[in-house]
């Protein structure tokens with residue numbers, strides 16, 4: 001038996017129960033991972049509330065790091081005793097130990113601690129694909145990135161600086177603005193006080209930006225389109241304020257033949273080769289010191305409800321982890 005979080009139904013933070021679950025033994029293609037740390041991500045809120053559907057009762061959490069304790073038949077890539085980490089489906093990472101598909105796991109270099117790995121796999125791989133695959137940045141661009149002081153945001157600030165990209169970051173408070181700046185964000189806009197479209201136009205001498213990375217969704221979607229230069233790319237990769245409402249395609253035409261994509265990490269890591277290349281890139285960024293994973297909140301796994309409350313209330317900054 002191990003401790004894990006289970007939900008019987010979707011709802012508020014109170015639906016998460018800290019319970020004993022029976023583990024069993026890994027089947028074909030599966031491994032048993034004893035977890036040292038689990039990641040806390042905004043996507044966990046979407047699964048908890050039911051915005052993203054899953055079978056119930058079920059687990060929550062999509063990211064963790066630990067040691068492989070047992071392997072089933074036909075397991076490739078990892079063996080017993082390996083230090084590993086992962087980000088992705090199936091949910092169930094909020095647990096002391098779990099049985100999961102081996103294909104999602106990557107082996108950790110000794111230089112990367114379990115806590116750092118649990119804090120960075122989902123958010124760091126996301127920045128990797130957003131900056132190098134969805135809209136490959138060459139260096140020299142000025143970009144708009146929303147929620148710059150969040151988990152994905154603080155990694156993006158540092159990564160942008162490292163590759164010579166000028167990042168304009170939006171934040172919900174002046175304190176968060178200072179934090180984003182300290183992590184390499186060139187310009188910060190407090191969107192609770194300032195009109196971010198106007199400010200982006202000022203910063204770019206009226207030209208607008210070639211790409212917007214928008215994880216806020218409902219509240220920022222249309223104004224974000226107004227920040228793009230003609231033929232620009234709208235990358236809508238999250239819905240922290242709620243899902244993007246339906247809109248007419250003519251909104252893209254009238255702003256100068258814009259492009260739009262709605263990416264998810266899981267499609268970018270679906271092929272093993274891609275996952276390994278992306279993880280290697282992330283590890284090298286962290287090992288070089290160009291990107292430091294700033295774990296600003298740590299919670300015991302049993303206090304996950306408090307962690308969700310703070311995340312949803314915009315009280316967290318940087319990355320957060322849960323300790324089983």
Ligand SMILES: NC(=O)c1ccc[n+]([C@@H]2O[C@H](COP(=O)([O-])OP(=O)(O)OC[C@H]3O[C@@H](n4cnc5c(N)ncnc54)[C@H](OP(=O)(O)O)[C@@H]3O)[C@@H](O)[C@H]2O)c1
Pocket residue numbers: 040041042043122123126147148149150151152153170171172173176215216219237238239240241242263264265266311312313314315316317318
């Ligand atoms: N598609 C993908 O592959 C992918 C992968 C990873 C993450 N994501 C998305 O990226 C976003 C960031 O994820 P994260 O885990 O790093 O979370 P986070 O940025 O640490 O937290 C979300 C932030 O969004 C901002 N926000 C704006 N309006 C909000 C609202 N109404 N309610 C709550 N927060 C609001 C808040 O920052 P301010 O106070 O500064 O506004 C808040 O701190 C999420 O939308 C997530 O779903 C997408």
